[in-house]
Amino acid sequence: MIFSARAIDQSTKYRRCVxxxxxxxxxxxxLPSKTTETTPKNNLLxxxxxxxxxxxxxxxxxxxxxxxxxxxxxRDCSVGCPIVLSQDGNNPAVINVIHNFTKQFAEIGIPVVHxxxxxxxxxxxxxxxxxxxxxxxxxVFSNRAQAPGKSISPKRVIILEEDLxxxxxxxxxxxxxxxxxxRDFTLLAVSAFNDNGYEGKVLQPDRVLRxxxxxxxxxxxxxxxxxxxxxxxxxxxxxxxxxREPAQRQNRHILRPEISRTFHFGVxxxxxxxxxxxxLSNVLLDQTPVDWKHFGEDIMKSLELPRYNANYAALVQAAxxxxxxxKALQIVKQRDTRIEYQxxxxxxxxxxxxxxxxxxxxxxxxxxxxxxxxxxPHGDHLLFLTPPLQVVLEALKAAP
Numbered sequence: 561m562i563f564s565a566r567a568i569d570q571s572t573k574y575r576r577c578v579x580x581x582x583x584x585x586x587x588x589x590x591l592p593s594k595t596t597e598t599t600p601k602n603n604l605l606x607x608x609x610x611x612x613x614x615x616x617x618x619x620x621x622x623x624x625x626x627x628x629x630x631x632x633x634x635r636d637c638s639v640g641c642p643i644v645l646s647q648d649g650n651n652p653a654v655i656n657v658i659h660n661f662t663k664q665f666a667e668i669g670i671p672v673v674h675x676x677x678x679x680x681x682x683x684x685x686x687x688x689x690x691x692x693x694x695x696x697x698x699x700v701f702s703n704r705a706q707a708p709g710k711s712i713s714p715k716r717v718i719i720l721e722e723d724l725x726x727x728x729x730x731x732x733x734x735x736x737x738x739x740x741x742x743r744d745f746t747l748l749a750v751s752a753f754n755d756n757g758y759e760g761k762v763l764q765p766d767r768v769l770r771x772x773x774x775x776x777x778x779x780x781x782x783x784x785x786x787x788x789x790x791x792x793x794x795x796x797x798x799x800x801x802x803x804r805e806p807a808q809r810q811n812r813h814i815l816r817p818e819i820s821r822t823f824h825f826g827v828x829x830x831x832x833x834x835x836x837x838x839x840l841s842n843v844l845l846d847q848t849p850v851d852w853k854h855f856g857e858d859i860m861k862s863l864e865l866p867r868y869n870a871n872y873a874a875l876v877q878a879a880x881x882x883x884x885x886x887k888a889l890q891i892v893k894q895r896d897t898r899i900e901y902q903x904x905x906x907x908x909x910x911x912x913x914x915x916x917x918x919x920x921x922x923x924x925x926x927x928x929x930x931x932x933x934x935x936x937p938h939g940d941h942l943l944f945l946t947p948p949l950q951v952v953l954e955a956l957k958a959a960p
Contacts, residue, residue: 605712606712607637607714608712608713609639609641609714609715609718610640610644610700610705610714610718611629611643611718612696612718612719613626613629613643613644614689614696614719614722615646615722616647616722617649617653618654619656621826622654622657623661624725624825625720625722625723625724625725625726626661629726631728633670637669637670638735639731639734640718641670641671642705642707643672644696645672645673645674646675646677647674647675647676648688658674662674673705673707686798690798693799694791694799697717697786697794698791701714701717701791715742715783716742716780716781716782716783717781718780719780719781721777724822724823724826725822725825726778726822726823727752727820727821727822727846727847728846729852733752736852736859738780742782744863745812746813747812748781748785748810748813749779749814750779750816751771751775751776751779752778752817752822753775753816753820753843754816754817754843755926756927756933757818757844758843758844758915759843760844760939762819762939763818765819766850766859768816768859768863769815769817770814770865770929771814772811772813772814772929772930773927774800774803774809775816775927776800777822779814790803804922806922813929815863817846819844820843820845821845824840824843869956870956872956873956876898876944876946876949876952878896879897879944880895880896881949882899885910888943892937892938892941893941894941895941896941896944897941897943898943898945898946898949899944900949907925907933907945910945911925911933914937914945916935930947931946931947931952931955932946933945
């Protein structure tokens with residue numbers, strides 16, 4: 561198993577990370593030189609983007625998750641088909657839910673594939689989950705989870721777990737992001753979740769951002785990434801932290817929305833033991849569907865790395881610099897505002913004052929991009945927590 565080193569003091573470690581952004585790029589170890597080939601079009605073919613839902617023994621949670629999917633999945637199977645229900649074990653209540661929903665999905669022409677995974681690992685939830693994930697993704701990309709009569713090989717997969725509500729435009733969001741993910745080599749994955757997307761602190765349902773932090777909780781990866789990089793070294797535990805490690809992320813980014821398209825409601829029985837339950841329960845699930853299908857090429861072009869970095873640099877640079885959190889909370893009522901931090905310990909102090917997630921994984925704070933974490937304390941203007949501005953601007957300019 562591969563885990564983040566914890567022996568080094570967090571403050572020293574994170575400060576080194578922040579101020580070494582430029583070194584990484586100057587040494588040629590930054591993002592791949594090849595970025596978006598062309599502006600992608602949304603011409604996804606049916607059955608190329610299946611949905612896999614990992615489930616274990618929480619039948620009531622699975623029922624709620626599938627109820628949302630039944631409401632929102634595209635009837636033309638352009639994305640989300642087939643639905644692959646990957647069950648770890650043989651819990652009869654879970655099997656009953658799967659059988660009932662298989663019939664309901666069949667009535668609207670959506671195929672369901674039921675996979676059952678069996679292992680002897682019990683009592684170690686994070687190991688069980690990682691092993692199940694690796695097995696399930698292998699089934700999908702080895703064409704062992706195809707709908708009856710369909711021989712189309714998946715190009716990508718959308719991943720959920722049994723305890724996630726999904727927004728009305730969940731599938732449209734992934735359909736819009738899929739062509740970008742396919743062609744942009746600076747991206748690792750697409751997520752539907754914002755770790756700091758709390759109710760009252762987000763605003764724009766159609767805003768999509770780049771992040772150096774992998775959120776999970778409803779995400780998409782490509783066949784290319786799985787087959788060429790991840791499958792042969794998939795870990796035996798803590799798969800999400802492993803994916804955040806530099807060896808896997810390789811300075812690539814994750815797309816995520818400002819307002820989450822998933823909501824984690826599983827307070828009992830999960831691998832995390834509801835570790836962040838009090839925070840996750842405050843994350844807003846989008847209630848204003850975006851017409852992603854007709855969003856046009858503007859969003860595609862705005863997410864291309866050079867343009868995105870230029871626009872984001874301008875946004876951060878234009879924000880008013882304040883040194884006091886109390887003053888910043890007043891100024892941000894009228895305009896975008898920025899506070900600088902010099903160490904991870906200082907970042908944590910600011911994040912806690914703003915009731916944001918204050919932890920890090922692989923030296924990256926949740927939602928951070930180039931060390932920048934943003935929020936809307938009053939639901940309108942942005943407040944940025946950033947390293948010193950010159951460090952941020954040079955890092956944003958360092959893109960290929």
